[in-house]
Amino acid sequence: MAHVEALPPAPVLQRDLFNESLQLKALRIPKKECQKYMKLLAGYTFEKPRLRCILPDAAGPETRLLLLAETVHGRELEQIKEKLAESNIPIIPYELPLDYTYFPADYILKKLLPEGCEVPTSFESVGHIAHLNLRDELLPYKHVIGQVLLDKNSSIRTVVNKVGTIENEFRVFKMEILAGDSDLETEVKQYKARFRLNYGEVYWNSRLEQEHRRLTDSFRKDEVIVDMMAGIGPFAVPAAQRGCQVYANDLNPRSHHYLDINVKLNKVQGRVRTCCMDARAFVQQLCRSKASGTPCHDSPQEREWEVPEGGLLFDHVVMNLPASAVEFLDVFKGCFDEQRWQEHPLPTIHCYTFAKADECNADIQRRAEGYLGGPVGDDVKIHLVRDVAPNKRMFCISFRLPAAIAFHKHSDATDEPASKRTKTDQ
Numbered sequence: 001m002a003h004v005e006a007l008p009p010a011p012v013l014q015r016d017l018f019n020e021s022l023q024l025k026a027l028r029i030p031k032k033e034c035q036k037y038m039k040l041l042a043g044y045t046f047e048k049p050r051l052r053c054i055l056p057d058a059a060g061p062e063t064r065l066l067l068l069a070e071t072v073h074g075r076e077l078e079q080i081k082e083k084l085a086e087s088n089i090p091i092i093p094y095e096l097p098l099d100y101t102y103f104p105a106d107y108i109l110k111k112l113l114p115e116g117c118e119v120p121t122s123f124e125s126v127g128h129i130a131h132l133n134l135r136d137e138l139l140p141y142k143h144v145i146g147q148v149l150l151d152k153n154s155s156i157r158t159v160v161n162k163v164g165t166i167e168n169e170f171r172v173f174k175m176e177i178l179a180g181d182s183d184l185e186t187e188v189k190q191y192k193a194r195f196r197l198n199y200g201e202v203y204w205n206s207r208l209e210q211e212h213r214r215l216t217d218s219f220r221k222d223e224v225i226v227d228m229m230a231g232i233g234p235f236a237v238p239a240a241q242r243g244c245q246v247y248a249n250d251l252n253p254r255s256h257h258y259l260d261i262n263v264k265l266n267k268v269q270g271r272v273r274t275c276c277m278d279a280r281a282f283v284q285q286l287c288r289s290k291a292s293g294t295p296c297h298d299s300p301q302e303r304e305w306e307v308p309e310g311g312l313l314f315d316h317v318v319m320n321l322p323a324s325a326v327e328f329l330d331v332f333k334g335c336f337d338e339q340r341w342q343e344h345p346l347p348t349i350h351c352y353t354f355a356k357a358d359e360c361n362a363d364i365q366r367r368a369e370g371y372l373g374g375p376v377g378d379d380v381k382i383h384l385v386r387d388v389a390p391n392k393r394m395f396c397i398s399f400r401l402p403a404a405i406a407f408h409k410h411s412d413a414t415d416e417p418a419s420k421r422t423k424t425d426q
């Protein structure tokens, strides 16, 4: 029979285990001469992070206690006595109590977790929420870890742990609450914008802040932006704050709900139109002048919006759904009216995608072209956004939509969209 090793019992957080006291020595010095004695005894005084070496003295208001370092004994003590020979300063024993509130999270967790476990002290903060991604070996201790991190981080009110991998289409983490209150509605700040969100209902990744900024900084203020998978607005809102007109869509009704809230929160209602539908249908409607959106709040001031006659002319398209955005590229093939776009440059597409560590830019471009249904041309840039996992990286491929794709005339059955073809190039 296979031998199954029993896990050590999950520790309970006994805060009083951390009660201890340091046996020190202290000088009783006149209150007015603290500086003088600090200087005289430089190198011998007590130094510990977050603790002071001069304390009030229970003997009276005119004196203070100057604590000596824990290491001061024997020869060093004699040296101090020599320095004090001229003055009449007594050296007395002093007991300094320490407890759970004093020690930092890593010290406490190191004591509580079995030897050899990597102590989890870093986490992603999303407003008042600390988001952990604990290794399997730490799962028996997850509640204690959560409680310690909650106790030790004053800005955190809730600690959650990611459960499994994100597989749902809305890219929402499955998570469990380890400690604190169960309220997952929070607010975060990115650059000049505020975002409200419910972390249990919508996608949010604070690590994308730089990328949100990189891309939106590249937009000119008179440009029109289409965000096909806008989430709660981290591209849409800053783009509107720059002065762009933005058409932002997300299929998740809860993301759309918070997108509307964030548009208002950042006072860019005049420049953002929002929608809640499939990204492919959204682009088709914008290009064919049939699109309209209804903000999800029932407010008499908010009316439906419509695109201009003949279809919207736009400058950039953002597609941040790296797990599958390339598969939506087929929507652009033959979607544009040549006459309508005669005077307007075709938009630049910014499509996010994941790639394996051994894949190169040419692989990424080839995959995008496969779904687009033709070459992207020379005007293509591939930007590494971040390393997601040891064998997974996130990229943004940006290219000007080629006229041959945009104005392509669908002619026969072989010309069907790439989404309907078998995926052989993934």
Ligand SMILES: C[S@@+](CC[C@H](N)C(=O)[O-])C[C@H]1O[C@@H](n2cnc3c(N)ncnc32)[C@H](O)[C@@H]1O
Binding pocket: 169, 170, 171, 203, 204, 205, 208, 228, 229, 230, 231, 232, 233, 234, 235, 249, 250, 251, 252, 255, 277, 278, 279, 280, 320, 321, 322
């Ligand atoms: C990775 S998140 C990115 C959200 C946002 N752009 C950001 O940077 O935080 C992808 C978003 O695509 C949305 N989504 C998934 N499938 C979609 C579809 N078919 N059409 C429109 N949006 C979709 C999800 O709800 C999610 O909000």
